Amino acid sequence: MGKQFGFxxxxxxxxxxxTCQMACKDYKHLNVATKTKVGQNFRRVYEYEGGTWQEDGDxxxxxxxxxYYTSISCNHCTDPACTKVCPTGAMHKRESDGIVVVNHxxxxxxxxxxxxxxxxxxxxxxxxxxxxxxxxCVERLEVNKQPICVEACPDRVLEVGEISELRKKYGNVAGVxxxxxxxxxxxxxxxxPSPQAKPSGDKEGNLTAxxxxxxxxxxxxxxxxxxxx
Amino acid sequence: MEHSFTLxxxxxxxxxxxxxxxxGLSLVVSLLFVFAKTPLNKSLNITENGKMNTTLIRRxxxxxxxxxxxxxxxxxxxxxxxxxxxxxxxxxxxxxxxxEVIFCSAFTGCSFLIMIFLxxxxxxxxxxxxxxxxxxxxxxxxxSFYGQMVQTNPAWAFGYTxxxxxxxxxxxxxxxxxxxxxxxxxxxxSNILSTKSMYAxxxxxxxxxxxLSFIYQPNFEFYLANVSGEVxxxxxxxxxxLSLSNWLIAIGxxxxxxxxxxxxxxxxxxxxxxxxMIVAFxxxxxxxxxxxxxxxxxxxxxxx
Numbered sequence: 001m002g003k004q005f006g007f008x009x010x011x012x013x014x015x016x017x018x019t020c021q022m023a024c025k026d027y028k029h030l031n032v033a034t035k036t037k038v039g040q041n042f043r044r045v046y047e048y049e050g051g052t053w054q055e056d057g058d059x060x061x062x063x064x065x066x067x068y069y070t071s072i073s074c075n076h077c078t079d080p081a082c083t084k085v086c087p088t089g090a091m092h093k094r095e096s097d098g099i100v101v102v103n104h105x106x107x108x109x110x111x112x113x114x115x116x117x118x119x120x121x122x123x124x125x126x127x128x129x130x131x132x133x134x135x136x137c138v139e140r141l142e143v144n145k146q147p148i149c150v151e152a153c154p155d156r157v158l159e160v161g162e163i164s165e166l167r168k169k170y171g172n173v174a175g176v177x178x179x180x181x182x183x184x185x186x187x188x189x190x191x192x193p194s195p196q197a198k199p200s201g202d203k204e205g206n207l208t209a210x211x212x213x214x215x216x217x218x219x220x221x222x223x224x225x226x227x228x229x
Numbered sequence: 230m231e232h233s234f235t236l237x238x239x240x241x242x243x244x245x246x247x248x249x250x251x252x253g254l255s256l257v258v259s260l261l262f263v264f265a266k267t268p269l270n271k272s273l274n275i276t277e278n279g280k281m282n283t284t285l286i287r288r289x290x291x292x293x294x295x296x297x298x299x300x301x302x303x304x305x306x307x308x309x310x311x312x313x314x315x316x317x318x319x320x321x322x323x324x325x326x327x328x329e330v331i332f333c334s335a336f337t338g339c340s341f342l343i344m345i346f347l348x349x350x351x352x353x354x355x356x357x358x359x360x361x362x363x364x365x366x367x368x369x370x371x372x373s374f375y376g377q378m379v380q381t382n383p384a385w386a387f388g389y390t391x392x393x394x395x396x397x398x399x400x401x402x403x404x405x406x407x408x409x410x411x412x413x414x415x416x417x418x419s420n421i422l423s424t425k426s427m428y429a430x431x432x433x434x435x436x437x438x439x440x441l442s443f444i445y446q447p448n449f450e451f452y453l454a455n456v457s458g459e460v461x462x463x464x465x466x467x468x469x470x471l472s473l474s475n476w477l478i479a480i481g482x483x484x485x486x487x488x489x490x491x492x493x494x495x496x497x498x499x500x501x502x503x504x505x506m507i508v509a510f511x512x513x514x515x516x517x518x519x520x521x522x523x524x525x526x527x528x529x530x531x532x533x
Binding site for chain 2: 081084086087088089090105106107110111112116118124125126128129130131180184185
């Protein structure tokens with residue numbers, strides 16, 4: 001096995017602006033949202049929040065509310081769930097850099113990888129009938145450029161590099177709610193947790209955005225979608 | 230309440246239901262032979278009343294073949310690029326989906342061969358033996374395809390998925406076999422022993438299916454309540470659909486039981502195939518469809 005590349009996410013700095021998401025969508029020409037589908041988003045920003053206000057008995061209220069953001073794409077896992085279930089071997093992990101990519105010449109578009117991945121990384125492209133996913137902008141890495149999401153982030157939340165180097169610099173944390181435990185697939189991800197961050201498996205908070213059931217008209221003004229004035 | 234209906238999974242739901250109905254028909258015929266405890270030629274009554282009984286078995290396997298074929302067609306509709314399908318042959322020893330495809334196809338192919346070779350005893354004996362085995366393996370791999378994702382999607386644990394699918398196999402197979410037997414009696418006016426045996430076997434298989442669902446469902450819900458992660462869709466988001474599904478299946482089985490009772494009491498004297506059994510079948514199919522839709526909605530993640 002050669003190198004293994006991974007992402008670093010500084011949750012403590014992320015303001016949830018979704019510039020990374022939009023830069024990726026634009027650069028990769030991903031399918032745009034329709035009225036009923038959110039389209040493809042190789043990078044998403046999860047908003048996790050929780051807590052309550054409580055009366056302390058003398059008329060005062062205290063709270064333990066929290067909210068934080070996690071920018072997430074494919075984690076190019078060490079033990080990827082998507083490659084294990086792929087019936088053709090189209091979804092595979094590159095030996096040279098550990099990046100998980102789709103071979104479009106083999107993909108049958110069965111969506112097994114989409115079902116298996118706990119991070120929502122593989123996404124179906126309705127135009128080609130194949131699966132697509134973040135390839136860490138490998139074509140940019142090859143010419144010593146940063147992936148587009150890393151370059152676009154206005155708060156310098158994201159970083160890419162060899163995972164061993166990133167772990168030396170920032171530690172080993174990758175299991176932060178709402179992400180699943182990092183012991184499952186071994187994501188090549190390092191997170192500098194928000195001070196409010198909860199561990200994976202936390203039951204106190206809720207994933208409030210993006211809502212898995214959300215349709216575009218729920219989030220965006222109907223006037224924008226229909227073009228009405 | 231969350232919406233569970235996902236259009237792109239519909240061909241997959243149809244595939245599982247049709248294939249499981251097909252496997253159920255095979256199960257009923259196999260059990261008929263097991264419980265008959267007679268040599269195959271006598272079970273088929275080839276020497277005594279060959280035409281009658283082979284017609285019944287042929288009809289059952291003919292329907293099994295048709296359902297299997299429709300299931301396979303439906304599964305290919307689910308694919309984004311069917312032309313790359315043959316690449317699955319290279320991964321037979323690596324993952325469950327290619328095995329599922331191969332055994333489902335083999336089962337369907339053998340069902341077709343049974344229709345052709347049923348009266349040729351040496352071949353029929355082999356086919357009648359291996360076809361249900363292929364069907365069982367197809368069901369195991371169908372369940373293990375989901376089961377292999379258990380770490381990332383606890384809702385699809387192999388044991389519960391297998392029980393869910395086996396329950397559907399028994400209920401659909403039992404009801405369809407009963408309809409075929411009734412249609413056979415209606416068209417030929419015959420009322421011979423093995424036809425009754427098959428009807429009784431169909432009833433037994435359907436009840437086994439119901440009992441399996443009684444066992445797995447509460448345990449499955451208890452299990453889900455314990456393992457659901459933060460990004461899991463919660464089973465309790467689908468209680469309305471779950472309730473509707475259970476009611477439809479329960480009413481369908483109840484209607485079928487009434488029809489089974491009438492026919493046993495009247496000793497198959499009615500010359501009309503009962504509409505009750507068909508209504509029961511439709512209710513159970515709709516109930517299972519809703520239940521399967523919830524099953525696919527219980528994914529750990531969705532595109533976000």
